[in-house]
Amino acid sequence: MSAQITVHLAGSERAVPQQSTAGDLFAGDRAVLVARVNGRLRDLAHVLADGDIVEPVTAQEPEGLEVLRHSTAHVLAQAVQELDPQAKLGIGPPIRDGFYYDFDVEVPFNPEDLKALDKVMQRIINEGQTFVRREVSDAEALDELAGEPYKCELIGIKGGAADDVEGAAGEVGGAQLTIYDNVRKDGTRAWGDLCRGPHVPSTKVIGNAYKLMRSAAAYWRGSEKNPQLQRIYGTAWGSKEELRAYLDRLAEAERRDHRRLGIELDLYSFPDELGAGLPIFHPKGGVLKRVMEDYARERHLQEGFSYVGTPHVSREGLFHTSGHLPYYEDTMFPAMDEDGQRYFLKAMNCPMHNLIYRSRQRSYRELPLRLFEFGHVYRYEKSGVIHGLTRVRGLEMDDSHSYVAREQAPQEIKHLLDFVLGLLRDFGLTDFYLELSTRDDKKPEKFIGSDDQWAEATAILEQVASESGLELVPDPGGAAFYGPKISVQARDAIGRTWQMSTIQYDFNQPARFELEYSAADGSRQQPVMIHSAKFGSIERFIGVLIEHYAGALPPWLSPVQVLALPVAEEFEPYLREVLEQMAGAGIRVELDSSDDRFPKKIRNASKAKVPFVVIAGAQDRDTGAVSFRYRDGTQENGVPVAAAIEKIRAAIDAKAQV
Incomplete structure (x- = not known):
């Protein structure tokens, strides 16, 4: 009798032979795609060790669905190279509701190409090819993938800049490189790809609950300086019924698309003459925009804010003082030169609000001091991410900043959160959860401030968010460089989630601008600055509302009532x-x-x-x-x-x- 080991499954111990795999524990259960072993996702072919804690993972779980989609992306890439052996592979990660894969090909893909690829994919799936993991050294991988320049580039930046490339972690994440081979039933290798895994055990698991959606151009590693590749988007689900439901949701989203409805209702347009991401509002759209602004302005005044105004441009020194320029210059429009001095279109309002605060001495009796404006800001978004009103280059922010004594910060954050939720409810959004964005401790160079400051600010935001009674979801690494934030995530009428309002705790800018107030004991103290945008931007919020209501705005917002x-x-x-x-x-x-x-x-x-x-x-x-x-x-x-x-x-x- 072979030696036994003990593993833990569903809270109980189980004795199994040595060399047993995770798949052996779930034999016959086709719903199990991968296993979670000691908290980490593993292939079902993973060999178990004594004391392992094993859990099944199905497509009904987000992690299982990601594995299914990543596996489908591999099948797509295999099909592309079968039809075009000269195609070079980029990256093919799972994404929300689907997957994509980038390819360097001579001719862009067209709808007929997608139909042909679908036929090849279905044949590969029906063959039941096995995904087999193989460990390789960096040198072995570079030798084996010598004909794949993009894969070799990822290997060369493994563990460094690769972390900042979307999807790269799925290929070269971790110290050990692995290649996944697709193996036919006769044992021959059909295809392979550099990948960290895990994958479903067999292509047959994918079934026919997938669909290739569209193709588009995409720059390698997201930079316009790099070659332009061709990206194919697809989706995959655990069942045909789930796929059909998803496609129905897409059809409903298309019916609600604010870009089309905005034109039909004569609200706004996007003239090519102006440039990408620069919408114009027609008379009816202007009425809608004014009604929203007037209401938000009145609500801010009721909540104790003072309305201010600041210019669209500034000398670059202001953004050095605030700390923005070293972090955000790539997302700001190029500088303008005036008599040897550089000026920037502002991408944020907070530095100018700091100048208002600093314009005279302040007393503790003035705190909280709340400043608010509809500030026009400009962000040099890449053309590939611009999308109607929801991602623009010129936007109007309902931007506010509260200057408070340190001990006032928790109450002010609660005040702002209550204000935000009330305002969103007035516009008909009622289904929320909160996201807490914190610092990425692995990348300290991307954030400023001490560990103690970050810990204190994060704890305050977390406490207020928890006391709200709303679901709180962590977002590690998503903080602004100057402090953590709470964002309100709102679900619309068809269940999609939109990031709406944000509340950010900032202990850095007050120090950088040397902001002070006279405390009750006569000492000079530094305030805390709390950023808050209720809509995010007027443009984006209008786009969200148009889609939420499918264009049928409530009477108080309708341009024509x-x-x-x-x-x-x-x-x-x-x-x-x-x-x-x-x-x-x-x-x-x-x-x-x-x-x-x-x-x-x-x-x-x-x-x-x-x-x-x-x-x-x-x-x-x-x-x-x-x-x-x-x-x-x-x-x-x-x-x-x-x-x-x-x-x-x-x-x-x-x-x-x-």
């Missing part, structure tokens, strides 16, 4: 009188006086997504009434004008979500 449709031209004078009364009550109105026939006017009103459509015919005119048609298609007839105005006004004032 009432659209009037005369049944015939003879009723236009009556409706003009009605609209004049409504406008006098502060309601935004519009009359459709076009030559279109009445049925088409109804269709146009539905497409315009106006909350209230009022209709007037002979009976309405004769009785001093209107008929209501709502966005859901229902109708209410014979409503007296005064009652109609009261009904509309009540919905606006209540911020009703109709």
Whole structure:
């Protein structure tokens, strides 16, 4: 009898023969993709040791789904090189809801190429090729992959700059390099790729619950200085039903796409003449933007903030003082030269708010001192990440900074968090969780401040976030260089998560700007600075709201709150009188006086997504009434004008979500 070892599975001990694998423990259970052994993901072929703690991992868990998607990316790359042996491999990591793989090919991929690749992938999957892990030295890997220049480059920067390349950790993470071979049932090697793993045991596990989505250009290692590769995006799920549900969600997201809806509703556009990431707002979009700004401005004043204004440009020295330039210069527009001095378009407002604070002596009696502005900032986002209003180069931030005594910081953060959540709820977002972004202790060069300062700031933010009662999710390494932050993550109407408001604790800028206040005992003390943006940016928040409401904004936000449709031209004078009364009550109105026939006017009103459509015919005119048609298609007839105005006004004032 072979020697036995003891492993721990599902809280109980199990005796198994030596050389048993993780897969032996789950034989027959096809749902298990990989195992978690002593807390680390391992292939099912991993040989167990005495005392190992083993857990099954399925596609119903995020880690299992990532492994499934990474394995599917390998099959895609194998298919690409089968059809085009000259294709060079880039990186192929799992990402949210799917995966991608980058290739250096002579001709960009087209939809027909994706169809051909899908056929090859399905054949590879049906063959049931086995993923086999093989350890190699750096020299062996470089020799074996001599024809793959991008893989060799990753090996050359292993453990250093590779950490900053998206997906690179999945290939060269850790000290030991490994290659995963795809092995046919007859034992021959079909293909292989540099990869840390783990992978599913067999391509057959992938089944047919995957889909190639699209192709796009992407720069190697995300730098425009590097070659442009061709990226194929795909998705993979644990079942065909989950794939179908995901594709349905994508279709719904497409229906809600703010870029398309913004054009259809005549809110904003993105002219090529201006350049990427620089939207313009049309009159109706301008109304929406102004309503949001006016409301946010009034709420800030109610919460004790003072409205300020700062310029769009500054000498570079200001951003050296704040500490931003060494960290953010790559994301700022290139400097302008004026008489030998460099000026930058500002990418943030906080340095200028510090100058306002420092403009005169401050007393503890003034604290908390809260400054707020709608500041226009400019960020040189890479063209590949610009996306409608949600990722732009010119943006307007509802930026605020609270200057507080150190002991006031916890209460001020709570005040800001309550303010943020209340404001978001006013706009119809009600499903939240919080994310706590902290310093990456492995990269101290990316952060400034002492360990004690970071520990204190992080503890305060964590305490306030925990006391809110909302779910708190850690985000290690996601802090700004000057301090940790809480971000509010909001789920929209179809369950997608958007990062909205942020609250950041800053102990660095007050020191760098030598900010002080006179304490009660007469001593000079340094304040703490707390950054907060409620919307993040007006542009992005508008994009999120358009998608959340599928363009059907609630009455208080709708650029046009009432659209009037005369049944015939003879009723236009009556409706003009009605609209004049409504406008006098502060309601935004519009009359459709076009030559279109009445049925088409109804269709146009539905497409315009106006909350209230009022209709007037002979009976309405004769009785001093209107008929209501709502966005859901229902109708209410014979409503007296005064009652109609009261009904509309009540919905606006209540911020009703109709």
